[in-house]
Amino acid sequence: MSPRKLTGKPEELAAFVDKFDIFLFDCDGVLWQGGTLLPRAAETLAHLRSLGKKLLFVTNNSTKSRTAYQKVLQDFGIPCSVDEIFCSSYSSAVYISRVLQLQRDKKVYMIGESGMKEELEAEGISYFSDGSGDIMPEDYDTFGPDESVGVVLCGIDRTISYRKLARAYQYLRNPGTVFLATNMDSTYPTNGKLFPGAGSVSAPLTYMTGRPPLSLGKPSQAMMDAIEGVLKFDRKRACMVGDRLDTDIRFGIEGGLGGTLAVLTGVSTEEEILKEGATVVPDVYLDRLCDILG
Amino acid sequence: MSPRKLTGKPEELAAFVDKFDIFLFDCDGVLWQGGTLLPRAAETLAHLRSLGKKLLFVTNNSTKSRTAYQKVLQDFGIPCSVDEIFCSSYSSAVYISRVLQLQRDKKVYMIGESGMKEELEAEGISYFSDGSGDIMPEDYDTFGPDESVGVVLCGIDRTISYRKLARAYQYLRNPGTVFLATNMDSTYPTNGKLFPGAGSVSAPLTYMTGRPPLSLGKPSQAMMDAIEGVLKFDRKRACMVGDRLDTDIRFGIEGGLGGTLAVLTGVSTEEEILKEGATVVPDVYLDRLCDILG
Known part of the structure; x- marks a missing residue:
């Protein structure tokens, strides 16, 4: 079925919003674009809150902790609580502690930045990592297998090094060591440019081991499992809002959410959304998020 | 056809050797194992030389220049000239200068070590690289496309960094920029352990760009082209000798060489060589290289 563009008719907009108790928002490309807040985005969120809707901010960004990401939202004039934020460093930590239920005597070797450390600490997970620096003779x-390492977790790390990859590889040669990526x-x-992402940081390890990591970012359903690990909600009364078909909209569809809403202020275009034979199709779409205000 | 194990009969061994004017040798696993010379390896090479055979040493190692690799061979007691050595840093340089014929006003951005620099310099190729160090604000x-970069060449680099990968990616977004890997x-x-190889160093760039590099190492035929770029020989009178089916033996078969000889002192086992339905099968095999002496 072809996706439908919501018209500006108040009754149609109200009928759409009424179908849901909770909205999951991607942020970049939906609420802001680069460093600029999109028109009336904060107002739209406030409107949904005034209707009693629950909001979640779901981002693949792993560099920041929830607390740091809360500050990003607040600096854009979007009030929110830490509990409403799901960044992939948090979903990774939750997955390790509540879904995998990593044993207390096992630890995580992490390749990532401060946000990942903060979230692992907040979940009480033992971890260690290497600083930047070259591999030493x-x-x-000394590098070798270590039975105490239960998980290798890899996210974006702008001090990635041969040393970190070499160490991670020794642990991953043990098939019992779980391989996770934030996204x-x-x-x-x-x-305004593209730089290497978390998937590119883990790519050498996938190439070496022949096994891809389980991703804790959209569109992976492990992220949905992590969300459900801390927050019970009725999937049929939930709507995913995003700008990317291949991550956000796919995440909502594969998660069996009641609805998906695409906006055209980010990566995916109207042409892609309406393309015949497209495999990932949102239920509805809008030019901009604020069009939901009518 | 199933591969044949050469017997120790002098006439059979002589008939095999007589078929060839030139022998291409993989080194590690054929001549030595880790840091130890294999039994009578130097003697076997001397014997082939005494019969007037030409020898080539063909290795995927990109860390060393030919001069540095010559010293490795000499330290094992194997006399040889620089002209007999084809390491993948050299095949990459030769490919750029003689096969691609890179224009004089274009340069190479290289991710690699000293051996690569030496070989690019020896071929008179303009290149630049980054030192180790974190990405700076x-x-x-400043990172962006650069029309003067004609090639991104990636080899093993034990000071690989986010900065180097980020810069290479900006160049590779230009579809006209050639993407090469030493192997x-x-x-x-x-x-005695495994650490990340050249293919793992280039893996993030492949993942980001969606285009794999052209490899200048075995089994890629671009390496054979590079060898032919500097040395004319009759492929039908050439034999590849190696310990790995998937690189050495495949390299010889796909290159249409007159023969391939596997030895069991390295990676591939007799079981693998004789496995029914194997796709890469050497003409003949021996337990050890020196068995050719009878």
């Missing part, structure tokens, strides 16, 4: 002797995004937008 | 502004080995044996 003694590493060739599989190939690129990470910065300053 | 200004890089997010696609996923791992690099060091101290």
